[in-house]
Amino acid sequence: MDRLYAPWRMAYIDQPDKDHPADGSGCIFCDKAAQDADDRNLIVHRGARAFVLLNLFPYNNGHLMIAPYRHTARLDDLEDAVTLEIMALAQQAQAALERAFHPQGYNLGMNLGAVAGAGIADHLHLHIVPRWNGDTNFMPVLADVKVLPDALENSARKLREAWGERENGSGGRSVE
Numbered sequence: 001m002d003r004l005y006a007p008w009r010m011a012y013i014d015q016p017d018k019d020h021p022a023d024g025s026g027c028i029f030c031d032k033a034a035q036d037a038d039d040r041n042l043i044v045h046r047g048a049r050a051f052v053l054l055n056l057f058p059y060n061n062g063h064l065m066i067a068p069y070r071h072t073a074r075l076d077d078l079e080d081a082v083t084l085e086i087m088a089l090a091q092q093a094q095a096a097l098e099r100a101f102h103p104q105g106y107n108l109g110m111n112l113g114a115v116a117g118a119g120i121a122d123h124l125h126l127h128i129v130p131r132w133n134g135d136t137n138f139m140p141v142l143a144d145v146k147v148l149p150d151a152l153e154n155s156a157r158k159l160r161e162a163w164g165e166r167e168n169g170s171g172g173r174s175v176e
């Protein structure tokens, strides 16, 4: 039986150049955050210090990434407020995924450094991969299939709506 130990160990292959300057220019996380094109960039939520986007090459439907706006590779370089917000956004992401896709479990993880499997090692990000019973069975098949942009845009829209429902409800945790 196939086991998926670390589904977030996946290169984000839409990457023109791994040698990004330290200022973050040419970094897809910095670029997407700076652009006013959240629909096209599959950004589903923006917090004060970090933002949430769909992975363009997902392991599963609803595979999200949370990245700080500030360009840094080091977890120990993050301010406390940013660290807290990333985890708060992970909680919100779980709730939004719950509403939108009803997953049965989640994998959360970070790859720090290229040797650890980071596709974009210069700008750290937390992967959130929703899981369903039996999904490892079709993952190898899925991995060879190009996910249609329409499907991703549809997922992004559903997640934005689910996120909004949560924000309009009571009991939401926010660090903003």
Ligand SMILES: [Zn+2]
Binding pocket: 024, 027, 028, 029, 030, 031, 070, 071, 072, 122, 123
């Ligand atoms: Zn960056």
